[in-house]
Amino acid sequence: MDYLTLGNSDIQVSRLCLGTWNMGGTEGWGPEDDARSIDLVRRVQDTGCNFFDSAHGYGRGHAEQVLGRALAEGERRARAIVATKIVHCEPERVEPSLDAALKNLQSDYVDLYVVHWPRPSMSLEKFLEKMVEMKEKGKARQIGVSNFNLEQMRVAAQYGVVSLQPPYNILWRIIEPEVLQFCRDNDIAITPYSSLAQGLLTGRFSRTDEELTGIRTSNLLFKEPVFSKAREAAALVDEIADEHGCTSSQVALAWLLKTDGVTSPIVGISKWSHWQDNLASLDVPLSDEQYARLSEAGMEVWGMFPHDATMWGWKPK
Numbered sequence: 001m002d003y004l005t006l007g008n009s010d011i012q013v014s015r016l017c018l019g020t021w022n023m024g025g026t027e028g029w030g031p032e033d034d035a036r037s038i039d040l041v042r043r044v045q046d047t048g049c050n051f052f053d054s055a056h057g058y059g060r061g062h063a064e065q066v067l068g069r070a071l072a073e074g075e076r077r078a079r080a081i082v083a084t085k086i087v088h089c090e091p092e093r094v095e096p097s098l099d100a101a102l103k104n105l106q107s108d109y110v111d112l113y114v115v116h117w118p119r120p121s122m123s124l125e126k127f128l129e130k131m132v133e134m135k136e137k138g139k140a141r142q143i144g145v146s147n148f149n150l151e152q153m154r155v156a157a158q159y160g161v162v163s164l165q166p167p168y169n170i171l172w173r174i175i176e177p178e179v180l181q182f183c184r185d186n187d188i189a190i191t192p193y194s195s196l197a198q199g200l201l202t203g204r205f206s207r208t209d210e211e212l213t214g215i216r217t218s219n220l221l222f223k224e225p226v227f228s229k230a231r232e233a234a235a236l237v238d239e240i241a242d243e244h245g246c247t248s249s250q251v252a253l254a255w256l257l258k259t260d261g262v263t264s265p266i267v268g269i270s271k272w273s274h275w276q277d278n279l280a281s282l283d284v285p286l287s288d289e290q291y292a293r294l295s296e297a298g299m300e301v302w303g304m305f306p307h308d309a310t311m312w313g314w315k316p317k
């Protein structure tokens with residue numbers, strides 16, 4: 001495993017982060033077996049991954065509880081960098097929400113407390129002031145944001161956020177070029193989510209015709225006419241994977257890992273074999289020419305969306 005510093009902080013994170021959305025057991029991923037999730041978290045940590053992403057929203061704290069149980073064994077918590085998220089709300093709700101998250105996580109601190117989604121109808125400044133207070137109280141080592149646009153990033157940077165968690169992959173390019181450049185210029189780590197476009201960049205919908213179920217049925221990348229174009233780009237990912245003799249998922253993650261400014265792509269998995277597969281993305285020597293071809297094909301898909309699109313056609317007001 002390789003490690004990088006998380007933006008302008010003193011935290012070292014692995015270059016792949018394990019997402020825990022599905023471990024919440026709701027929101028379109030279907031029921032999960034907690035014992036299996038706990039085993040998965042531990043096995044993933046044993047490969048050198050130290051970075052774990054959760055949120056209150058994942059099963060109303062259930063994913064946090066599962067992660068907390070997994071890391072309660074021995075020295076696991078001390079070795080982990082735990083991120084969890086809170087949706088922008090009234091400032092007075094921040095500390096009780098963080099306390100609830102800490103209880104779920106069986107810990108007295110989170111390494112990274114992240115604003116899950118901004119709410120344009122509420123004051124960002126007052127909310128971020130409260131997030132900073134959590135840092136000062138030692139309940140959060142650092143604070144970060146997610147799903148922020150450039151204007152919101154400019155505000156967030158004034159409060160010392162160290163990371164941005166955006167939707168970002170070969171097909172979904174919302175942070176290019178301004179937000180990406182802003183983060184590079186301000187030493188704010190980019191930790192992309194839906195790095196594999198919820199499975200679309202793994203070959204499962206281009207090499208085979210997997211049935212669309214659950215969360216993917218509401219993901220705009222899986223809806224026509226975008227889906228056909230996205231499958232063409234995914235076929236290019238497959239082609240380049242064949243050139244390297246590796247898997248499509250490895251190429252999709254290698255593209256992110258090669259993007260200047262990206263610290264750690266977050267990947268959601270429920271199968272151990274998928275983690276083993278994704279780990280090998282760190283060793284795929286994507287050429288500049290292959291990187292450029294993938295970027296171009298993905299941009300044709302992203303060009304079909306309005307510049308402020310969200311993956312599920314939804315955002316908090």
Ligand SMILES: NC(=O)c1ccc[n+]([C@@H]2O[C@H](COP(=O)([O-])OP(=O)(O)OC[C@H]3O[C@@H](n4cnc5c(N)ncnc54)[C@H](OP(=O)(O)O)[C@@H]3O)[C@@H](O)[C@H]2O)c1
Pocket residue numbers: 018019020021022053054116146147165192193194195196197198199202204249266267268269270271273274275277278
């Ligand atoms: N901040 C936010 O608003 C936000 C939004 C979405 C997600 N997130 C975070 O990001 C994480 C990941 O995002 P995501 O779950 O939306 O998307 P993702 O990681 O792009 O996709 C997850 C899907 O990819 C499949 N997969 C992973 N590796 C694979 C491989 N090697 N071969 C084949 N299939 C593979 C998984 O299958 P299996 O389950 O079968 O292993 C799962 O169905 C979440 O868990 C969460 O922590 C944050």
